[in-house]
Amino acid sequence: MTGNAKQYDAIIIGSGFGGLYALYHLRDKMGLNVRAFDGAGGVGGTWWYNRYPGARVDAPSSPFYAYTFSQELVDDWEWKETQTVGPDVLAYLEHFADRFDLLKDIQFETWITDARYDEAAQRWTIETDAGETATAQFLICAVGALFVANKPDYPGIDDFAGVSFHTGRWPHEKVSFAGKRVGVIGTGSSGIQSIPEIAKGAAHVTVFQRTPQYALPARNRPISKEELSRYREDWDDLRMSMRRRGGWPFKTNRRRASDYAPEQRQAVYEELWEEGGIHLSINSYVGVMSDKELNDEVSEFVRGKIREIVRDPETARKLMPDYHFGTKRLILDNGYFETYNRDNVSLVDLREDPIEKFTHASVCTKHGEHPIDMLVLATGFDAVSGSMLNLNPKGRGGVSLKEKWERRFDNYLGATIAGFPNMFMIHGPGAPGVFFAMPLGGELTTAFIGDCIKHIHDKNLGAVEATIDAETSWDREINEIANRTLYPRTNSWYMGANIPGKPRQFLGHLRGSHYFDRLSEVAAGGYEGFVFEPVREEVTS
Ligand code: N01
Numbered sequence: 001m002t003g004n005a006k007q008y009d010a011i012i013i014g015s016g017f018g019g020l021y022a023l024y025h026l027r028d029k030m031g032l033n034v035r036a037f038d039g040a041g042g043v044g045g046t047w048w049y050n051r052y053p054g055a056r057v058d059a060p061s062s063p064f065y066a067y068t069f070s071q072e073l074v075d076d077w078e079w080k081e082t083q084t085v086g087p088d089v090l091a092y093l094e095h096f097a098d099r100f101d102l103l104k105d106i107q108f109e110t111w112i113t114d115a116r117y118d119e120a121a122q123r124w125t126i127e128t129d130a131g132e133t134a135t136a137q138f139l140i141c142a143v144g145a146l147f148v149a150n151k152p153d154y155p156g157i158d159d160f161a162g163v164s165f166h167t168g169r170w171p172h173e174k175v176s177f178a179g180k181r182v183g184v185i186g187t188g189s190s191g192i193q194s195i196p197e198i199a200k201g202a203a204h205v206t207v208f209q210r211t212p213q214y215a216l217p218a219r220n221r222p223i224s225k226e227e228l229s230r231y232r233e234d235w236d237d238l239r240m241s242m243r244r245r246g247g248w249p250f251k252t253n254r255r256r257a258s259d260y261a262p263e264q265r266q267a268v269y270e271e272l273w274e275e276g277g278i279h280l281s282i283n284s285y286v287g288v289m290s291d292k293e294l295n296d297e298v299s300e301f302v303r304g305k306i307r308e309i310v311r312d313p314e315t316a317r318k319l320m321p322d323y324h325f326g327t328k329r330l331i332l333d334n335g336y337f338e339t340y341n342r343d344n345v346s347l348v349d350l351r352e353d354p355i356e357k358f359t360h361a362s363v364c365t366k367h368g369e370h371p372i373d374m375l376v377l378a379t380g381f382d383a384v385s386g387s388m389l390n391l392n393p394k395g396r397g398g399v400s401l402k403e404k405w406e407r408r409f410d411n412y413l414g415a416t417i418a419g420f421p422n423m424f425m426i427h428g429p430g431a432p433g434v435f436f437a438m439p440l441g442g443e444l445t446t447a448f449i450g451d452c453i454k455h456i457h458d459k460n461l462g463a464v465e466a467t468i469d470a471e472t473s474w475d476r477e478i479n480e481i482a483n484r485t486l487y488p489r490t491n492s493w494y495m496g497a498n499i500p501g502k503p504r505q506f507l508g509h510l511r512g513s514h515y516f517d518r519l520s521e522v523a524a525g526g527y528e529g530f531v532f533e534p535v536r537e538e539v540t541s
Pocket of ligand 1: 055056057059167185186188189190191193208209211329350378380434493498
């Protein structure tokens with residue numbers, strides 16, 4: 001089977017932020033023979049697929065939603081806005097791939113149809129949809145935390161005869177909404193970013209909302225040349241700050257709410273609302289995400305803002321979020337609530353008026369029929385675990401990941417899985433993922449993977465694998481951190497709650513800086529929680 005197979009030291013699946021950096025690091029910094037595969041037609045991952053109107057960086061500021069490791073790269077890229085548009089992020093990733101000559105080692109438009117560990121050879125074998133086979137000692141899964149589109153299965157949805165798009169699979173051609181009645185289902189980040197843009201062009205937009213959201217004004221603004229120069233000059237310090245401060249180089253306020261009078265706290269919320277971005281969540285008072293009373297106060301403050309912005313009181317009522325502020329992904333918006341003041345936008349609250357079925361030309365809810373020409377599904381993803389399960393690697397004894405993860409997404413350090421030797425994940429369940437700056441998170445995770453591979457090579461070992469005990473204690477550690485907060489109380493994709501039947505489990509690590517300290521400690525301490533196998537006789541002979 002491996003006779004004609006191409007052989008590599010490492011195979012990387014995915015060429016988004018994580019996969020591209022892994023290719024650079026393993027190939028150029030470590031000198032390994034590496035091949036990357038991607039089903040897409042080009043680099044970019046998330047940014048290759050999510051081309052819906054209004055897609056923007058929703059992180060604090062574009063220069064920090066970028067690779068940090070290379071001063072040259074920082075110096076030669078001109079970020080134009082704090083919340084840069086999707087095509088600019090894609091252009092940045094294309095530039096990165098070009099500058100470091102990565103394209104020659106990436107095979108695009110190639111889906112991996114099988115990935116299987118060969119215990120005797122201590123290697124992974126992959127098969128592609130083109131019928132090719134390749135083997136490698138290490139398999140690096142950079143398959144994206146938000147890749148597998150969640151498509152609702154309403155009765156008749158496939159009978160809808162108009163044009164229909166999922167935001168996470170947006171076409172490359174420009175989509176015109178002119179003269180169209182557009183139905184949008186979903187009001188997460190993708191819906192809230194796209195609805196104002198769609199409304200500017202469409203004849204009418206009907207938003208079908210299941211859960212009202214807290215969204216904070218992004219206050220997107222141009223980045224001046226002087227500001228960029230400052231970042232470039234201080235880059236080493238900024239990078240260290242990002243690493244230490246949960247991914248972003250900002251000092252967070254450590255004041256305690258109980259030391260301030262209610263009017264003083266309101267004044268602070270006002271100031272931070274005006275500042276925009278995530279400041280209201282990270283910079284008000286300690287404990288917003290863990291102290292219910294404080295969280296209630298901030299939640300009510302944002303509800304008050306929505307009431308102020310939205311003119312029609314009935315629409316404003318439907319837009320009132322009632323879960324704990326911040327426990328779903330915080331959304332940075334560009335005129336979302338204001339959009340409901342337009343004459344061509346209406347809101348259907350699915351909690352009061354659920355969708356019953358689709359016809360070829362309309363959405364039928366309990367209380368009415370809504371004719372549409374176009375349907376936009378902003379319904380999110382089978383997040384974090386979904387893309388690994390989509391790949392469904394087969395580990396020791398041929399056991400598939402689907403079998404292993406039937407009830408729980410067990411893993412160690414968010415990067416490895418017992419029963420799957422020599423396989424690593426970037427941004428897997430149990431890693432900080434979206435709770436940290438993802439590009440930097442990818443760099444730091446790859447450094448850990450690279451060090452582990454080096455350890456194996458230096459010691460002439462054959463394979464590394466997490467232990468079941470390590471997975472159990474890791475699971476406990478992640479949950480202890482999450483359970484100190486309000487996050488697990490909300491039905492969100494963080495909890496797997498957006499996908500019917502998906503096991504409920506907190507899918508991230510909330511303390512990113514601490515997490516990367518842990519990775520360093522594990523490596524420095526000789527890889528506690530892992531077992532190493534010597535090179536097998538049949539491999540060396
Ligand atoms: O997906 P979501 P998203 N019927 O899961 C609703 C990142 N991101 O694509 O809340 C009706 O957040 C669902 O309702 P509910 C970011 O991390 C980054 O918007 O589950 N509605 C919700 O309103 C983000 O968190 C950027 O009750 C249904 C919406 O669809 C993540 O991607 C931009 C439904 C889905 O919201 C995912 O965001 C965009 C159904 N059957 C996204 N099923 C950046 O700018 C689901 N919904 C970097």
